[in-house]
Amino acid sequence: MPALSLAALSPGGAVRVRLPFLAVLLGLLLSGCGINNIPTYEENAKAKWSDVQNQYQRRSDLIPNIVNTVKGEAGFEQDTLTKVVEARASVGRMTVTPETLNDPEAFAKFQKAQGELGSALQRLMVISENYPNLKANAAFQDLRAQLEGTENRIAIARKRYIDTVREYNTTIALLQNQLGKMLTGAKEKPQFTVENEAAISKPPTVDFNKKP
DSSP states (O other), rough: OOOOOOOSSHHHHHHHHHHHHHHHHHHHHHHHTTTHHHHHHHHHHHHHHHHHHHHHHHHHHHHHHHHHHHSSSTTOHHHHHHHHHHHHHHTTTTOOGGGGOOHHHHHHHHHHHHHHHHHHHHHHHHTTTHHHHHTOOHHHHHHHHHHHHHHHHHHHHHHHHHHEEEEEEHHSSGGGGHHHHHHHHHOOOOOHHHHHHHHOOOOOOTTTTOOO
């Protein structure tokens, strides 16, 4: 039988024996409370949000060329052009920061502004179908194709963000992750309200045969 050292049998030795055990136990407790996963999920959400913003910016950058092209069409509805320009300006005035992701009110305002811009653009495109010169204009048709592609990219980026935020919110809501949530200061992130945004962005019904 191996001899026990006096240091191990002394009170100080007992403390030295317990400390590594307590450190391992604490490590196990922390690793199972979400303290490692929560920051990872949050960074993923930020990355997906950056993709959403990039696609929205791509759409915004197309608008001046679209508006300038349509301006050259005689008799085009000025009210429609004005609404597109004003909606774009409204979006441009908004300051979007990482904190916006944790502020339901600011996030809702951003979403509403982008939805209104999308709606104004859709109306412009619907009305442009009534102008043969625009339909025959290769530059305008190229811009239309770019816009349609951008709208698809927005939808994909937004869906990825929604899925990532759902995963993040679910993680911090789990009972076993409450310690990790407290230690990291994690807060639930607001979501895109897909149904409401779809209603905002729904293109209007335009009857070109209706008499003014």
